Amino acid sequence: MKIPLTYTLKSLWTRKLTTTLTIGGISMVVFVFAAVLMLAYGVEKTLIETGSDENVIVIRKAAQAELQSQIDRDAANIIKTLPELAATPDGKPFAANELFVLINIFKKGSGDMGNVTVRGITSESMLLRPQIKILEGKMFTAGTSEIIVGSSIAKRFQGCTIGERLKFGGNYWTIVGVFDGNGTGFDSEIWGDVEQMLPAFGRPVFSSLTFRLKNQSDFDALKTKIESDRRLNYLEIQHEKEYYAEQSRLMAIFIRVIGTVVSIIFSFGATIGAMITMYAAVANRTVEIGTLRSLGFRRRNILAAFLIESVLIASLGAAIGLFTASFLQLFVISTVNFGTFSELAFGFTLSLAVIKYTAIFALGIGFIGGFLPAVRAARLNIVNALRAS
């Protein structure tokens, strides 16, 4: 690049209004694109972080998620006594048989009903998920109809504060605590004693069994063992992290596809905007281009200068769009996750990958929008360009 960057920068600055408008247009498209990627990444991150690396989850083979899964008590007990399982400090199997049901509660504000996950847990459940902290109130007492609610449920649903009673499964349940799941999917759940909940919902079986291995390396051997045991072979074991990542896949893909389609449509507008701006720049600077060529600058120097100018506009648009989009991280969205059919609270989350794809997207707009005008500039006939004065 022989034509100095000062020339490009100052030329941009000279047409402040057009430059600003073009940058503004690109930044809006970039904002939408970045927001969509941040949302998709937010869903993934929330669910992936819900699972822990050490935990293993058992559900029914045919089930896609805990909701459709059933494990009978005998099978759960057989797995709990397998030698591969770790033990809790007080010598019990490091495993929790849990119940997973959906209930309907009114949301605050809109008054619509939302699907909320109720999880019946055991005392081992808390050991398996050390990230769970009681924020307010206390842990429920086993053997009672006390429950605790996730922080996002407390915030978003009616009647979900400490001291209130919720009616579900034919029972009244008293809220005695609010827990924080550290930004995981558990924030959007209600927890109570599994042995109280099974009879309340009239369910004879658990939904899942989550446990910890003595040795992570035993996973494959255990998988084979369970699959070849006639009493257990209707079950499937998975790393908990992979299980939750899978739960986010459908939703994340949906957001990305819709978002990308919308962004691409918008980006046509932004690209054409950049193109019009750059064609005008070339037309206004025809004599300057002729002069530069007569001084000995080559066609490719002119091409590069105008391409850089366009890409620079797009980069500024990208920077502004991304900067604005980063404030979306302050918002939390709560909606139904298609993977589990239950309400899930998640945020817009910025990541390096989001920044990278947004930058590529914006530079694409700048490059494609600037290409034809730059080619025109480079192909100008010197004599005719000079005569344009």
Added chain:
Amino acid sequence: MSLVSVQNISKSYWRDSQEIRVLTNISFDIAEGDFLGLMGPSGSGKTTLLNLIAGIDKPTKGSITVSSTDISKLNESELAKWRARHIGFVFQFYNLMPVLTAFENVELPLLLSKLSKKERREHVEFALQIVGLGDRVHHYPKQLSGGQEQRVAIARAIVTDPTVLVADEPTGDLDKVSAEEILKLLERLNTEFKKTIIMVTHDPRAAERAHKIRHLDKGELS
């Protein structure tokens, strides 16, 4: 031997398959150190002839040799390189980059050379001093008078120490006093710095400054 040798050149433009003959069979030589005035009425082909010698246009017929290089045989990118090295342009409307300072404008052609930043600065400052604008280095074109702008343009034309200086009506847009100063400056570049100059003009007073005058009329030289 002559520095510039124009041999039997003709130049035509085509408009809707109709030939417009601008120059017909022109031959002349320019010796090193000459100051040639090219006169003629508007539309007689002066700019076209100058553009051919300066290598920004190609003759339809004939050849142009500048210090033993036949420039009609050079391709596009060779010509660009050749111009950067051998030609200094002065235009009627100065053609400075409005967004660049006097310094940056004069530095432009040096960006095509291998000079270091420090060497470039020395060359630019020297050129601006020669044209008497040593104190206007960081001014923008719009902060300068027409005469001063043309002097910046002349500094830009001489900063690479080109073989030939071509000026197309360099005083055409100036008042009498400024025009006089520009002509004096060109004269000085010719006598003091031995620059070979080809100047197109239709102003007889400007032409007086040249050592030789050729007249173009309807594409023919007399």
